[in-house]
Amino acid sequence: MIETIGLTKKYGSFYALQDLNLVVEDSTVFGFVGANGAGKSTTFSILATLLQPTAGDTFINGMSVTKNPQEVRKQIGYVPDFFGVYDQLKTDEYLDFYGASYGIKPKERAELIPKLLELVNLENKRYEYVDLLSRGMKQRLCLARALIHDPKILILDEPASGLDPRARVEMRDILRELKAMGKTILISSHILPELAEMCDSIGVIDNGKLIAQGSVADIQAQLQSEKVLRVKIIGDMQAVVSFFEMDPFVSQLVELQGKNTLQFFYRGSEEDQLQLLQRAIQQKLPILSFSEEETDLEDVFMAITKGVEIG
Amino acid sequence: MKTLFTNPVLVKELKLRFRNLKSFTGILFYLIAMSVFVFGFIFLATSLTGNGFFRPDESFMLFSMMTYIQLGLILFITPALTAGTISTEREKQTLNILLTTSQTSFQIIFGKMTSSIAFLLLMIVSGLPIYSLVFLYGGVSPSQLLYIFLFYMLTLLAIASIGVMFSTLIRKTIVAIIATYGAMIFLAGVTAFFLLISVQVSQMGMTSPATTMSPIAHFWATINPPAVLLTLLQPPMEEQLQTVTLVPIPLWIGYTIFYVLLTAGSLLLAVKKLRVNMNKYK
Incomplete structure (x- = not known):
């Protein structure tokens, strides 16, 4: 041992x-x-x-x-x-x-x-x-x-x-x-x-x-409590960034260069995620799509060690 | 003795050294150079002087010159052979693996040093047939030759230990070699200079013969290999030195004590520093 x-x-x-x-x-x-x-x-x-x-x-x-x-x-x-x-x-x-x-x-x-x-x-x-x-x-x-x-x-x-x-x-x-x-x-x-x-x-x-x-299964589950979300925007990027930055479950928000897309880690539950999306729609933010990124074990590891962008 | 020949590092090092063509060409060139020198000297002494024979005093002169050449060989080759023993392993990234085996630090250091010395000894021993030519003409006693070989052994051991110590303490081989040569130059050269200075200082304002003891001058003479070798070759030189320093101790006694301590100290430090002291922070 x-x-x-x-x-x-x-x-x-x-x-x-x-x-x-x-x-x-x-x-x-x-x-x-x-x-x-x-x-x-x-x-x-x-x-x-x-x-x-x-x-x-x-x-x-x-x-x-x-x-x-x-x-x-x-x-x-x-x-x-x-x-x-x-x-x-x-x-x-x-x-x-x-x-x-x-x-x-x-x-x-x-x-x-x-x-x-x-x-x-x-x-x-x-x-x-x-x-x-x-x-x-x-x-x-x-x-x-x-x-x-x-x-x-x-x-x-x-x-x-x-x-x-x-x-x-x-x-x-x-x-x-x-x-x-x-x-x-x-x-x-x-x-x-x-x-x-x-x-x-x-x-x-x-x-x-x-x-x-x-x-391995535990770690995967533990690490995957952080999802990766992607939001595609048409129009005022700054307003959308400010909106998501305010949310307590959002971290490491990055703007994917040349893609009009924001990407961030989200720790909240599915209900929290739903409410986030509803609030964004209520505020009429120029969001074209709101999706969860598919992640494998490697991506999750990179996410937790804060290494590189996912995607 | 059995432990000596079952030391894995020693066996491996000897295997590696004697698989290398450089080792044999080194010995070959050394023997060629020595033969040219000896036969050239005998040729010059017998034919150019017109005597047609080689006198015992000329034989002794040849012996003395060869003895100093051998000492030079020991002083210059030992650092090169020993100062890379540990640092080369470190540079080749083989040391870490070696250190995780159950060999003790002493076994590793001892194996490394012995293999380097063994090569140098082979070099000296291979020159013995040429060296022994002087016995054909007389002028040199076998006991004198024995003392000189013991002197060589001690000098070789001390410089080899210093080389292994620097190789353990210093990460880079080149720096370890420079440090070992520095130590060798200090022992063989700088001490001779200090000897001359201290003799001059002790004799300042005095009439010959000296009346006050000069232990410092005696000390510098004691640790200087060429000076000690001179007293072994020419015992009257010892008496002459004693008339200057007034210290009645033969140089070889001090030399033996100093170099045995130097060897032991260097090896001890190398053994202690080879591995990290895991318990140091406690």
């Missing part, structure tokens, strides 16, 4: 991570979603004993990361978002080196390496130099490396980033297999749909704060 309690990382006055409380149950897959710079890698670096938190603590299977880092390292397999490989080492030598680094005996390593290479579909690359492998293959090799000491917990920081669609599918298949093996997986991505289908639960992080946590 992974548990973070009040985890905080501060650089000067900037909070990279603020009071993060997170629980990942055994044998589940937890997706950590957030835009670039949201605090995902900072969290993972602390979990991997590479970064010291400013406050709070993290427990891996009950062991404190700050008090017992050496023991924690034996429990986790970590794949960073960016990593290099040693040139002039062959694939099996690469795995052998890390196996030795975890104190695995040579005979066991010799038995383990072909199995791991088979798991990540690299058995035919066993005697190839690592730096000659494609990015997708390196990523899978790094995953095999993280599994060499049979850790219970896998911490995967953007494992599919930079991969082509085929390599992404291959990576997803391997992760499914690992899930079936009962591993606890903490995986991050800045692309929500990429994680949605394989995760038991997800957490959304923005500006160092965890803004939502739960099952």
Whole structure:
């Protein structure tokens, strides 16, 4: 089990991570979603004993990361978002080196390496130099490396980033297999749909704060309480803008350039929405259409992290 | 000893180093240069002087010159070999993965340093057959050669430790290399300058021989590798220095203490700073 309690990382006055409380149950897959710079890698670096938190603590299977880092390292397999490989080492030598680094005996390593290479579909690359492998293959090799000491917990920081669609599918298949093996997986991505289908639960992080946590369905419902509405106008745009800005359920109102259209988030119920429309008609505002925008999981995530315009 | 050869970092580093063609061409060019120097010297001494033979005092001179060349090799190559050990891993983004393994910081630092030293030792040992030519002509005792090799080992260890320390503390390899060369130049060059200055200052207004002790001058001589090497090659130089500084301690004793402490201190700092102290904020 992974548990973070009040985890905080501060650089000067900037909070990279603020009071993060997170629980990942055994044998589940937890997706950590957030835009670039949201605090995902900072969290993972602390979990991997590479970064010291400013406050709070993290427990891996009950062991404190700050008090017992050496023991924690034996429990986790970590794949960073960016990593290099040693040139002039062959694939099996690469795995052998890390196996030795975890104190695995040579005979066991010799038995383990072909199995791991088979798991990540690299058995035919066993005697190839690592730096000659494609990015997708390196990523899978790094995953095999993280599994060499049979850790219970896998911490995967953007494992599919930079991969082509085929390599992404291959990576997803391997992760499914690992899930079936009962591993606890903490995986991050800045692309929500990429994680949605394989995760038991997800957490959304923005500006160092965890803004939502739960099952994928829960998060979707929770996030979709904010609808996106679009209003097409003919005539006085300013009057319409002023009208909608007055409504307490409206936020982030934007004017779509060149389309005579306003777009905003709406938190109210369907009755509130009906009343808003009726009031607009009563005031004879030049509204041509009033519609709810279709949103998928990705759009909702972007909305809550206040990233970009929808549409 | 078994632990030494099962250190994963050491095994991996040796594998990588000796798969690199540069390592072998480096040794080849070093041996060629050394052979040209030795045989050239012997040729000049035997044919141009018209004697037709190589005298023991000439053999000793050749030995002394080669000893200083070897020291120069150690002083100039060790920083280049060691100052990138950790920072290169950091730059290649392989360090983070290495730090999440269950190897201790000491194992990592030790493996890195030993592999660099092993290459340099191979270089020195590969030159031994050429070096031992001086024994054919006499003038040098085997014990003297042994002391000089022990001196080399200590100097090499100390500079390698400084290199690894800077490589751990400084993020960029190039800056770490410059810092290590700076430390080497200070130890081998600046201390010689300070030695000369402090001898001059201590002798100001005095008639020879000196009457007051000059521990500062003795200290600068103690930590200066070329000065200590000179006293190992020419023991009378030690007595001469003592008549100036009036400190009756042989230079090699101070040198050994200072460089052992320097090695231990540098390694300790490197081991401590390799990983973040997770519990520091508590």
